[in-house]
Amino acid sequence: MFLRILYKKGDGTLDISYENRVDKLHIWTRHTLQWIPHFHDSIEIVCLLTGNADVMIGGEHYTLTAGDFAIAMPNVLHGYYREEDIDAFLLIVPRYYCDAYATILENHTVTTPVIRAEQHGGRLTERIRELIRTYKSTSPFRREILAGCFTVLFGEVFSYTGMTESRKAPEETERRLIAYCLENYMQEISLDSLADSLHVSRSYISYIFSNKLHVSLPDFIGSLRVAEAKRQIENGAGITEAALNAGFSSIRTFNRRFAKESGMTPREFKKQIADADGTPDTTKPA
Template sequence: MKFFYENKDLSVVAHYGVCLAFDAHLHGHIELVYMIEGRSKAYVDSMEYIIEAGDILIVFPNKIHQYQRIGNENFFLSIFPQDLCPEFQNIFKYKVPVSPLIKNAARNNRLLPLMKSIAKINKEKTQFHDAIIRGYFLILLSEIFQMIQFEDARASDTDTVKSILNYCAKNYTREDMQLESISRELHISKYYVSRIFSQKLHMSFNEYIGMLRISDACKFLVNKDMSITEIAYSVGFNSTRSFNRSFLKFTGMAPRQYRQLQSFGNFE
């Protein structure tokens, strides 16, 4: 969800979840998904991947990626800055995985216990937290990188896509958010913008704005004491009916059900 990706400091996101449905985005951090149960669909730089139980998806910095639900799933998600493990800087800067998907990563039985420890320590925020977290990530990445084939990174022109996504991120709560708004503000043909969404993000502009709003709503449902009506209006919907319909479309469940399920999304 987009609120994870605006953080530029050395903080770490590490938690379990039960609904892997995130909007298309890119950022300068490393993103790691370990599928514990179920399966989900992911897109990384326009390539489609199916993440099944026991698989790992690792997304390197500045790669456009998104997740779509297929069914029920339990997963571990972590997002962390490159600077957390400077020992791997040359890999992050100059290399990329031939495939971001590691099939049957569960064959390494050390990975899941490491992730459980990271999630637990990150939640507790104990003394020497940063040093301990860094140590665990060094071990985790060392294990994962042995399972990956790397190739040299190629330069890619993502400036236009970044501009479009940044504009959407800043304006998606506006009720009058339209394709013409992006075209006018960024001086880009609306037909070109539409093609960017269909070819790069595999969805229409309206679907993307809807997913941004639902992503924010998911955050509020879990982390804030707000009513469903308050959440609906705060993320850009003009009625609870349209909010509930859109939420069901993107997550497969009602907002109230999502709030209840996330309270049980802990597999430690």
């Protein structure tokens, strides 16, 4: 599982899978789509080209099929659950590309975050392809053209999703849970310690993980630790050093969790990095 999580800590940004890209546009082609629930300050878009994917956006669950389009607005919890071969465009879009709609977005959000293929008839997919062509261009007006492309894209997207007046986010507890785990995942975390720290009942925390986030607490923490260990290995740390720094109490547990998350051993991962001259093949730009 390759994570994309941004969370501001008191001493900077916790970098799980990439640097603080909140102010930059990123477009990728993906062939797998599985990440635990996360949130960030940008807009995240998935345009599924082939295959099926299970997504959670704002606590609601959807199954995407080829041609479907999903959008997660800033600071809305979202995650992806099915690990199988797919083809998809994934975009992380800074807020400023949506400035034309800033006024309405101050107190409105999308009514439904998923647009089915039969609704847009391929129109949104072509908009994304047009964005990618512009994204790759060397035009001196590339940024301005991109801004225009996004203005058109979001106008069409919002016409399909509809807009609803925002209410108090019902997922505040979920966000607090994730934020706490991101802050403390290198320490021992249990349902009891979460309940004591967040003043939320143990049973409700268990319910949130099982029924809303669809991931167990141990799997969530394990994924964060593996992602951190990967980052350290990529930066030159030894396997044992990376495991202990990431919060694992034993190398045996680390090896087992790493293999479950990555489909390879830590040594194989380290060799893969060395073979690629230090550039792991995890996410490829579109």
